[in-house]
Amino acid sequence: MSIADEVRRIASELPSGVKLVAVSKFHPVEKLMQAYDAGQRLFGESRVQELAQKVGAMPSDVQWHFIGHLQTNKVRQLVPHVHLIHSVDSLKLLQCINKEAARIDRVVDVLLQVHVAQEVEKFGFAIDELEALANEGQLAAMPNVRVVGLMAMATNTDDEAEIRKEFTEAHRAFEYLKQGCYRNNAEFCELSMGMSDDYHLAIAEGSTMVRIGTTIFGIREY
Numbered sequence: 450m451s452i453a454d455e456v457r458r459i460a461s462e463l464p465s466g467v468k469l470v471a472v473s474k475f476h477p478v479e480k481l482m483q484a485y486d487a488g489q490r491l492f493g494e495s496r497v498q499e500l501a502q503k504v505g506a507m508p509s510d511v512q513w514h515f516i517g518h519l520q521t522n523k524v525r526q527l528v529p530h531v532h533l534i535h536s537v538d539s540l541k542l543l544q545c546i547n548k549e550a551a552r553i554d555r556v557v558d559v560l561l562q563v564h565v566a567q568e569v570e571k572f573g574f575a576i577d578e579l580e581a582l583a584n585e586g587q588l589a590a591m592p593n594v595r596v597v598g599l600m601a602m603a604t605n606t607d608d609e610a611e612i613r614k615e616f617t618e619a620h621r622a623f624e625y626l627k628q629g630c631y632r633n634n635a636e637f638c639e640l641s642m643g644m645s646d647d648y649h650l651a652i653a654e655g656s657t658m659v660r661i662g663t664t665i666f667g668i669r670e671y
């Protein structure tokens with residue numbers, strides 16, 4: 450199927466309220482434009498430099514989502530362009546985004562990444578760590594970041610029960626915060642989870658945003 454057909458097919462299958470982020474990392478602008486011409490506006494990138502280059506080459510109504518591991522020394526370059534950072538995995542990074550956003554007088558939307566996978570090399574806050582930070586009020590004190598939800602990645606496995614369990618855990622953490630320290634913040638409403646191989650499971654477990662690359666654009670050549 451062509452890129453345009455895949456975008457239309459997935460978009461038409463998603464339940465209402467679930468957004469599609471087309472993960473375009475490592476793919477050239479010509480491919481992104483095929484998705485754009487099929488109506489796609491949310492694009493996900495995992496490297497700051499690549500995102501910044503694509504911003505200049507794509508129409509201005511694209512929403513750029515940053516989904517990769519973010520180093521504090523790259524935040525300044527990212528902040529002017531980004532619509533939503535999915536992958537905030539430390540308090541230090543959140544503070545850095547707040548500072549850089551303040552410098553250019555912006556408020557940047559972010560998701561906090563929760564670690565639910567079995568793989569130790571995956572990033573993110575442990576759920577109890579996140580709940581402690583929230584309860585201590587540490588997440589509330591930054592005026593130039595707006596925490597609009599959580600992001601999670603499941604273990605890369607064929608074991609559906611395991612994937613489902615991890616998405617359920619992420620959903621539970623999301624509800625805990627939503628009903629706890631974010632109960633008066635209607636903007637805390639996004640749960641980003643689900644990739645090409647597991648997005649159906651993620652939606653069944655409460656995802657509001659899926660990040661799909663390979664199914665749309667094909668295999669990446671690194």
Ligand SMILES: *Cc1c(COP(=O)(O)O)cnc(C)c1O
Nearest residue numbers: 472516644645646660661662663
């Ligand atoms: C690359 C990536 C995706 C997309 O993965 P596919 O399997 O190609 O759909 C989604 N989320 C994150 C965080 C990624 O790094």
